[in-house]
Amino acid sequence: MVSEAVTAPVARARRPRTGTGYPRYVAAKAGGAVVSLLAVLVTGFFLFRLIPGDPVKTMTGGRPVSAEQLAAYRREFGLDLPLWHQFTDYCGKALTGDLGTSYQFRTPVIDKITEALPNTLLLTGTAFVLYTALGMWLGTRSAWRHGKLGDRLNTGLALTLYSVPSFWLGLLLIIVFAVGLGPIPGLFPTGGMESGGKEGFAYVVDVAHHLVLPVITLVAVEYGQTLLVTRSALLDEMGSDYLTTARAKGLRDDLVRRRHAVPNALLPTVTLVFVNLGRTVAGVILVETVFSWPGLGGLFYQALSVPDLPLVQGLFLVFASAVIVMNTLADLIYPLLDPRVGR
Amino acid sequence: MTLLEVRDLTVTYPNGAAAVRGVDLSLDSGSKLGVAGESGCGKSTLALALLRLLPAGTEVGGEILLDGEDVLKMRWGQVRAVRWAGASIVFQGAMHSLNPVHRVGDQIAEPILLHGGAGAAAARKRTGELLEQVGLPTARARAYPHELSGGQRQRVMIAMALACDPKLVIADEPTTALDVMIQAQILRLIEQLVSEQELGLIMISHDLAVLADTCDRLAVMYAGRVVEEGPARAVYEDALHPYGKALSGAFPRIGDPASRFAPRGLPGDPPDPSDLPSGCTFHPRCPVALDGCEVEDQWLREGAPGRRAACVHVGAAVRSTT
Ligand SMILES: Nc1ncnc2c1ncn2[C@@H]1O[C@H](COP(=O)(O)OP(=O)(O)OP(=O)(O)O)[C@@H](O)[C@H]1O
Ligand code: SF4
Ligand SMILES: [Mg+2]
Numbered sequence: 001m002v003s004e005a006v007t008a009p010v011a012r013a014r015r016p017r018t019g020t021g022y023p024r025y026v027a028a029k030a031g032g033a034v035v036s037l038l039a040v041l042v043t044g045f046f047l048f049r050l051i052p053g054d055p056v057k058t059m060t061g062g063r064p065v066s067a068e069q070l071a072a073y074r075r076e077f078g079l080d081l082p083l084w085h086q087f088t089d090y091c092g093k094a095l096t097g098d099l100g101t102s103y104q105f106r107t108p109v110i111d112k113i114t115e116a117l118p119n120t121l122l123l124t125g126t127a128f129v130l131y132t133a134l135g136m137w138l139g140t141r142s143a144w145r146h147g148k149l150g151d152r153l154n155t156g157l158a159l160t161l162y163s164v165p166s167f168w169l170g171l172l173l174i175i176v177f178a179v180g181l182g183p184i185p186g187l188f189p190t191g192g193m194e195s196g197g198k199e200g201f202a203y204v205v206d207v208a209h210h211l212v213l214p215v216i217t218l219v220a221v222e223y224g225q226t227l228l229v230t231r232s233a234l235l236d237e238m239g240s241d242y243l244t245t246a247r248a249k250g251l252r253d254d255l256v257r258r259r260h261a262v263p264n265a266l267l268p269t270v271t272l273v274f275v276n277l278g279r280t281v282a283g284v285i286l287v288e289t290v291f292s293w294p295g296l297g298g299l300f301y302q303a304l305s306v307p308d309l310p311l312v313q314g315l316f317l318v319f320a321s322a323v324i325v326m327n328t329l330a331d332l333i334y335p336l337l338d339p340r341v342g343r
Numbered sequence: 344m345t346l347l348e349v350r351d352l353t354v355t356y357p358n359g360a361a362a363v364r365g366v367d368l369s370l371d372s373g374s375k376l377g378v379a380g381e382s383g384c385g386k387s388t389l390a391l392a393l394l395r396l397l398p399a400g401t402e403v404g405g406e407i408l409l410d411g412e413d414v415l416k417m418r419w420g421q422v423r424a425v426r427w428a429g430a431s432i433v434f435q436g437a438m439h440s441l442n443p444v445h446r447v448g449d450q451i452a453e454p455i456l457l458h459g460g461a462g463a464a465a466a467r468k469r470t471g472e473l474l475e476q477v478g479l480p481t482a483r484a485r486a487y488p489h490e491l492s493g494g495q496r497q498r499v500m501i502a503m504a505l506a507c508d509p510k511l512v513i514a515d516e517p518t519t520a521l522d523v524m525i526q527a528q529i530l531r532l533i534e535q536l537v538s539e540q541e542l543g544l545i546m547i548s549h550d551l552a553v554l555a556d557t558c559d560r561l562a563v564m565y566a567g568r569v570v571e572e573g574p575a576r577a578v579y580e581d582a583l584h585p586y587g588k589a590l591s592g593a594f595p596r597i598g599d600p601a602s603r604f605a606p607r608g609l610p611g612d613p614p615d616p617s618d619l620p621s622g623c624t625f626h627p628r629c630p631v632a633l634d635g636c637e638v639e640d641q642w643l644r645e646g647a648p649g650r651r652a653a654c655v656h657v658g659a660a661v662r663s664t665t
Binding site: 240241242244245246247248249250251252260263264267338339340 | 391394396423424425426427428431432434436439440441442443444445453454457458487489
């Protein structure tokens with residue numbers, strides 16, 4: 001699974017070889033992305049109609065309501081129209097940025113999303129930078145001393161954490177470091193993004209304090225993949241003749257690694273980095289829920305438990321778009337970074 | 344003055360392959376030594392051993408005296424100082440020996456900056472001069488290796504090898520991957536640069552004819568040993584050792600790649616270095632082997648003034664050549 005995620009975009013990105021090929025390549029990639037986005041739009045609509053339950057009933061929360069009131073609700077949300085009509089309505093509006101109105105909040109879905117998006121970006125962005133740096137650094141060291149004890153400990157730990165469910169690790173961290181366990185005092189807040197009532201620098205510190213545990217959780221479960229991919233990419237380069245040349249020139253071992261081996265090995269890893277960024281935004285649902293982080297993931301959880309159809313659809317669109325856009329960016333950037341591919 | 348003196352060099356790879364088994368070589372400054380032999384006889388291993396570039400875990404024995412100092416006894420810091428500044432290598436196959444993601448100019452300048460302590464501007468100027476010396480326009484410094492032809496890449500490798508004015512240049516099959524026309528150009532270039540600057544040259548090739556043209560002396564290797572050594576012309580035209588004879592008969596034309604792995608008139612395959620034949624390692628393929636050859640190991644012995652070979656027949660054959 002690891003290698004698939006990485007090699008596929010690389011293989012595709014290697015295609016443009018001629019000097020004039022790049023604009024055409026960009027057009028093709030962008031076209032492909034648009035088609036994927038449209039497919040997501042359609043899937044999003046039909047997929048969530050399959051969820052059992054009457055949305056209007058959930059809206060009224062089981063209170064006794066008259067038939068007229070129900071009909072009024074149905075009309076308000078367009079649920080009295082035939083399905084195909086609802087579908088064309090939804091598509092038309094979605095293309096203009098109108099994702100409908102949330103059943104439970106009674107506000108436009110797009111507002112809820114733009115409200116929560118910065119919080120998610122703060123959390124995932126911080127985690128992303130940290131786990132990418134950590135994964136690449138450890139992966140490089142591991143490959144350079146492959147087979148040694150350090151390498152085996154490194155990869156062993158990474159694989160273990162990689163297979164740990166994020167919500168479980170999150171809960172564990174909350175119990176130990178937020179609630180406090182035995183002699184360990186509760187060092188960090190159990191959830192949320194701020195304690196409230198703080199301003200300026202104190203506010204920044206407060207948010208950072210709240211960030212610690214969810215970021216640790218995300219980094220722990222995500223850095224392993226970067227580590228393994230970096231490690232195997234570097235291992236592939238290790239026997240290369242140009243490394244012998246570099247050594248023959250009299251370069252120190254760490255310079256041979258940094259200046260010659262790593263730049264060659266990291267090119268394929270760049271693709272993974274972008275793919276990961278998209279994936280992390282979409283994969284943050286569990287962690288945000290566990291830590292009550294006011295982001296898209298927490299919102300998605302709330303929307304699903306109602307179920308709040310328009311909100312679920314809107315969020316699904318955002319998550320899927322994040323993955324598609326990042327994959328496309330990876331494809332577009334790779335040929336610019338690798339001088340062999342040309343542009 | 345003796346520039347390089349190799350004494351009883353042995354190399355055993357971690358998998359047990361005895362790739363070099365007691366090689367003696369000697370090279371005066373400003374002179375040119377050719378090393379010939381079939382694929383797998385240990386030529387590249389020998390070259391890498393001279394600068395201690397063999398993979399970790401490889402056992403290396405003997406002495407490698409470069410300017411009187413034993414490379415095998417040096418601390419790593421000294422070894423790094425000797426690399427490229429004392430002796431440089433033009434590697435086999437310039438396609439893979441250049442780093443694909445760095446501009447060739449930067450790769451040439453790298454050892455200049457490292458060893459010369461020169462500033463960036465001086466290094467760039469020197470890089471331009473080197474490129475011109477090997478017949479490339481200065482502007483090619485900005486090219487990436489994949490933007491150059493095979494011959495141009497080999498020229499870059501040569502420019503790089505000369506960057507720090509080493510006393511010794513080791514050229515490991517510098518022309519193997521090139522077509523015949525370009526081969527001749529590159530050979531002439533190396534010859535000219537080496538004689539202009541009075542460098543010592545070790546030229547490695549499977550092609551005896553090329554070496555006879557370029558070098559002063561010739562060493563023929565078989566299964567990790569030098570089996571014949573002498574003045575280049577004499578070894579090429581009238582080899583003492585049966586293997587040397589087969590090798591010089593094998594190349595009717597310079598650079599015929601088909602003959603590389605199967606010298607003409609020589610049956611069988613080169614031996615596997617982790618499972619060598621007993622006695623004289625050449626005996627399973629030798630057309631003039633005697634009964635004793637299966638058991639008795641052979642070492643280089645004087646066959647004629649300035650000529651040595653490792654074969655029972657040597658000594659008897661001497662009279663006819665003088
Ligand atoms: N890293 C290694 N580990 C184990 N054995 C090796 C290694 N490198 C080379 N050998 C073996 O050592 C022997 C000598 O190899 P070497 O590369 O020195 O031959 P060569 O004379 O340069 O051949 P060619 O003409 O093909 O370049 C070969 O049998 C090869 O299989
Ligand atoms: S010693 Fe014997 S086997 Fe070896 S080369 Fe001479 S004749 Fe042939
Ligand atoms: Mg070789």
